[in-house]
Amino acid sequence: MAFELPSLPYAEDALEPHIDARTMGIHHGKHHAAYTSNLNAAIEGTALDGMSIEAILADLNAVPEDIRTAVRNNGGGYANHNLFWQIIGPNGGGEPSGALADAINSAFGSFGDFQSAFSAAAATRFGSGWAWLVTDGGAVSVTSTPNQDTPLMDGGVPILGIDVWEHAYYLNYQNRRPDYIAAFFNVINWDKVAELYAAAG
């Protein structure tokens, strides 16, 4: 059963002016689509065919060595972008509430302190990568990964992620990554992040 490119859950221009329609269209229709097809090509006919992407990425050592890098890069790209489209949305922004807010306050002191830590992680990732809010046993933490690596590879569950590959922002923001990071907070779908936090238990 091949992995399928999910549809965007909103129109390509729905996140304007924070993320422009052209970036969304290429990001989803070209970059995410390529990770998906490259992942499928890599695992076709192997023992990985039929496994969940989470199970594959959590145990890369079990992946045949000749396709391990391809699975790491493209499987990571597939999973990371699946999450990314879900945790942003046209009615986003604001702050989380409920149990997720409690966990953030417990870990960082306040939402503002979380925002600073997450933004710093996103800004200081040199080259291509992601910054994450991760949960592991109910506690939350901020981290970042290079390229398309994901916290799933280290046993954590990502519940929020910002793509800081230049393709995620260059058409609209060019070298001004901090402006993109600031704008991202206006489109975070905190309801979805809270759902993911609850589901990760």
Place this chain on the structure above:
Amino acid sequence: MNEQTGLSRRDVLKLAGSAVLGAAIPGVSLADEWQFKLPELPYAEDALEPYIDARTMGIHHGKHHAGYTNKLNAAIEGTDLAGMSIEDILGNLDLAPEDIRVTVRNNGGGYANHSLFWQIMSPDGGGEPEGDLADAIERDFGGFADFKTAFSAAAGSVFGSGWAWLAADDGALSISKTPNQDTPLMNGRTPILGIDVWEHAYYLHYQNRRADYIAAFFNVINWQRVGELYAGA
């Protein structure tokens, strides 16, 4: 310390890296004090059109390369690295104080890589190398076409941000790729040709079509300059 402002050069350099510009600080001329200076582009920003667009060149040089240069200067100010050549710094990163090593690696690499990059392109570029360099490419790759295929494959397969290189070591040529702003200088080899495959090098014009950018790059390679660098290595 600067007598008029009470700021050390390092303070000033840090300010220069932020939104606060040196022009607001009387008596300080930043450009004269920086050890490493952003080189001027040796041609107009639009000179490489249509292969590399003017807007990309302007931002790449004036923002990205300038950023690496400023951050490198700020990092090494007041350390034992001040006064060393960038080649010596990058060839001996283990000598860099640990608290600035990553900063020097990233920004020193970015400074050196882009300083080379502008030189090895030209509006009169393209074609094929001649002389000793052509002979070495024939010897080490089997011919220019085979070299082009191997170099393009290296550039196409860098995952994430990085560079592909043609480097010389005692006259022998090799193709390699590095992540982020790492350079063959860190492994004792001399880069004589490099293609930047960070997305910022091509995204405004080519978006996800990196392969088209790599093909276009061959139309602007300044083989005369690459031949000089080969001879100098």
